[in-house]
Amino acid sequence: MMRRPESGHRNLCRSGCWAACLLTGLIGGCTEAPQQEFAIRETTRDLIPEARAAVESSLLTYFGTPTAAVAWERLPLKFGGAVGQVESVDGPNVVVQWDEGHAPTPAQSAPGSPVVWPGSGVRSGKVGAGDTVAAYDPEKRLLTLSAADPAPAVGDRVALNFGHTLQVGRVVYAKNCGHCHGASGDGEGPTAKYLNPRPRDYRNGVMKFTSTATPARASREDLKRMIREGIPGTYMPSFLLMKDEETDAVIEYILYLSMRGELEKRLGDILKSDYALSEVQKTYDEKLADYEAEKKAGENPDPPKTLEQLTKKATDDFADFLAEDFKTELEDGADFIKDAWTAADEPDAAVLPHSARVADDAASRERGRMLFLSDSTKCYTCHGPQGRGDGPATLDYWPKPGADEKYAQPGLHDVWGNPQQPRDLTRGVYRGGRRPLDLYRRIHAGIKGTQMAGFGTALKDDQIWDVVNYVMSLPYESSAPSSAVPAQQTAATAPRTSN
Ligand code: HEC
Ligand code: HEC
Known part of the structure; x- marks a missing residue:
């Protein structure tokens, strides 16, 4: 209810x-x-x-x-539900100005439907058994209430079938x-x-x-x-x-x-x-x-x-x-x-790129690789020099955010306090979507609630695209034997559309 x-x-x-x-x-x-x-x-x-x-x-x-x-x-x-504002009142007859797109359907305004008074109007908090629709005329937007005491005031918020979506x-x-x-x-x-x-x-x-x-x-x-x-x-x-x-x-x-x-x-x-x-x-x-x-x-x-x-x-x-x-x-x-x-x-x-994706060629991937290994991004510290998710930061003892202590076990943690691994990028499984735009956004804005910060200020648009091109090439360059593929990937890996 x-x-x-x-x-x-x-x-x-x-x-x-x-x-x-x-x-x-x-x-x-x-x-x-x-x-x-x-x-x-x-x-x-x-x-x-x-x-x-x-x-x-x-x-x-x-x-x-x-x-x-x-x-x-x-x-x-x-x-x-239908939500609007009282325009005029005459006893139990109330003309309602419905919010745009929120006029009542016939079912919502059928006699006996409950009337609700959100906001701080006259009737708020005074709902009684009589607060139902007696009649409704959609032409005149005229709502007749089953009870008019106390009478609502002009400007009060009124709703039928309120909260239906919720x-x-x-x-x-x-x-x-x-x-x-x-x-x-x-x-x-x-x-x-x-x-x-x-x-x-x-x-x-x-x-x-x-x-x-x-x-x-x-x-x-x-x-x-x-x-x-x-x-x-x-x-x-x-x-x-x-x-x-x-x-x-x-x-x-x-x-x-x-x-x-x-x-x-x-x-x-x-x-x-x-x-x-x-x-x-x-x-x-x-x-x-x-x-x-x-x-x-x-x-x-x-x-x-x-x-x-x-x-x-x-x-x-x-x-x-x-x-x-x-x-x-x-x-x-x-x-x-x-x-x-x-x-x-x-x-x-x-987040939208300012320029189109840089052509995905060997030169761009190489520039991306150099950025990945550079100190301006430090991607490698977490993801490892080959992108396998095994960088040195996974061995560090990290401080707990907002506290004076460190986590008991080494490695990264999300803001909910769960230990987590940097992604093994050689697997090509991207949780936030695998369109180049998705990866652009991940690198630009980071992954919220995790220790992967955004690089939107450290890197220029072209550079982010170079890194995207490099990251997307990793699963193909990887010499990982196919048996190493994924305990991870077997979990609910839904097919993704590319819209
Ligand atoms: C401080 C550690 C850290 C650094 C630095 C870091 N990452 Fe990450 N990255 C992570 C973690 C942790 C995750 C997994 C987050 C999750 O899914 O909860 C991740 C996930 C990713 C993903 C997977 C996105 C997806 O949709 O699944 C990509 C791609 C990625 N990182 C690329 C990069 C690149 C490129 C850089 C450097 C520009 C970088 N990361 C720097 C920790 C880091
Ligand atoms: C079998 C377990 C399971 C069920 C059922 C499930 N989820 Fe999730 N959901 C998860 C897990 C696990 C994650 C975290 C994934 C991660 O951190 O990468 C998640 C994450 C999410 C997120 C967060 C995405 C983000 O970017 O942080 C949303 C939103 C979400 N689920 C909505 C739903 C809704 C809505 C339903 C039901 C229609 C649902 N989930 C059913 C397991 C489940």
């Missing part, structure tokens, strides 16, 4: 979660207890109970649950994707632990094989391509036979999971330094250690605050934060996410 964000906050309040109610009083209500829940991140779990409740109830309010998704109009998702996407996802990518999109489906590379965790907003430059997101076209064609050399299958409508819907659903996951991450990152249980504990341990040391040195220090006192202080501070800043942080986070995904769909977001 699809709900809009602002509906009934009874359940959470009853269970004594005052912070959630305070919060949702500000931003518009929590929803009923879910049957099935999205997984919560470690960072959220580690917050003091009030902060954790605020994050969880916001996510519930604006995204719902896997079985009852919520459509939040602030996000750039194609929720589906619902279709959810069903397609549950059937085809969830067992690998997980119900929450965290890449932890039941099949995931047997796979290498791991299914994508969508919750950071990062996709690897995009047409866009770093750090831009993937465009809907990119996602469509990967879903249709699969990712060769990995277990990500091709869904070429899936109906277009279903593919489009599942794209909206993974974007929804991604936006939800990223908003949770952003909130957690903001809150964790002051309101995490582990931080409070750390402060306590440090103060206690100082106290013990000072005592040992013969001083007479004041005893440190107890853990309870420190927790109470964090809780009180959080109450202020909740009243003053939380809503802004939440909305800023949503707007940031919105802008990032919207930008990826702009026509100029795609």
Whole structure:
């Protein structure tokens, strides 16, 4: 079932979660207890109970649950259904200006269909049993409501069958994707632990094989391509036979999971330094250690605050934060996410070569080889001098990003923390597509979420093409015996079209 964000906050309040109610009083209500829940991140779990409740109830309010998704109009998702704006009101009769391409179908506007009020209009949060279509006249765009109390106001957002696309996407996802990518999109489906590379965790907003430059997101076209064609050399299958409508819907659903996951991450990152249980504990341990040391040195220090006192202080501070800043942080986070995904769909977001591919001849390949081996690219440090994916960097101990330590095992890691190999380029299996343009994009923009950075500034257009020509020649020059071909390649290597 699809709900809009602002509906009934009874359940959470009853269970004594005052912070959630305070919060949702500000931003518009929590929803009923879910049957099935999205997984919560470690960072959220580690917050003091009030902060954790605020994050969880916001996510519930604006995204719902896997079985009852919520459509939040602030996000750039194609929720589906008929959506428009109230143009005039006369009792239960409402003339609606439908958004372009979003007028209702006869089924959507049939008597008895539910009417939903997204946004912050008069009726938001006041949905009652009477909120259904009594009659609809498409000529006059005249919607007669089954109940007119309270009457909507001119300018209110109104929707029929709202979130239809997201619902279709959810069903397609549950059937085809969830067992690998997980119900929450965290890449932890039941099949995931047997796979290498791991299914994508969508919750950071990062996709690897995009047409866009770093750090831009993937465009809907990119996602469509990967879903249709699969990712060769990995277990990500091709869904070429899936109906277009279903593919489009599942794209909206993974974007929804991604936006939800990223908003949770952003909130957690903001809150964790002051309101995490582990931080409070750390402060306590440090103060206690100082106290013990000072005592040992013969001083007479004041005893440190107890853990309870420190927790109470964090809780009180959080109450202020909740009243003053939380809503802004939440909305800023949503707007940031919105802008990032919207930008990826702009026509100029795609990386396009400035010049045509350099003729693929021996001279170009040789220039490409020299660049591959040069210090301006250092391709060889990862991919090895012959491109077999065995460069010296695979033996280094790499630092963990954002932490003061190194990974326990040598070799490269992606941003999700999984160990990974630089591609063995002699195999000719390209996960991001095997058109020369795809390889151009990989070299220009790098592979997001991995340690392969982009070379769009280090190399000129012609040089990138020379490297493309060289890389594409590697499988043919290779003297690798054919028996060395691919444990890797046997996995779901879908045939690729070359569009
Ligand atoms: C059998 C397991 C499996 C199934 C089923 C599966 N995937 Fe994947 N998917 C993967 C793996 C593994 C990767 C990671 C590949 C990589 O990192 O190179 C992936 C990656 C992706 C990516 C990220 C591509 C990128 O550039 O980062 C998207 C998007 C995606 N899958 C969507 C879907 C959708 C949508 C479905 C269902 C229609 C689906 N997947 C079903 C295993 C699966
Ligand atoms: C710091 C290490 C590193 C450097 C330097 C590096 N790569 Fe990579 N490269 C990787 C890793 C890791 C992958 C596999 C990423 C994945 O699929 O998750 C990869 C993958 C690739 C792929 C496969 C793309 C696909 O679609 O499957 C190509 C082609 C490639 N690199 C070419 C290059 C070239 C050319 C250079 C130099 C201009 C280069 N790489 C520099 C680490 C590196």
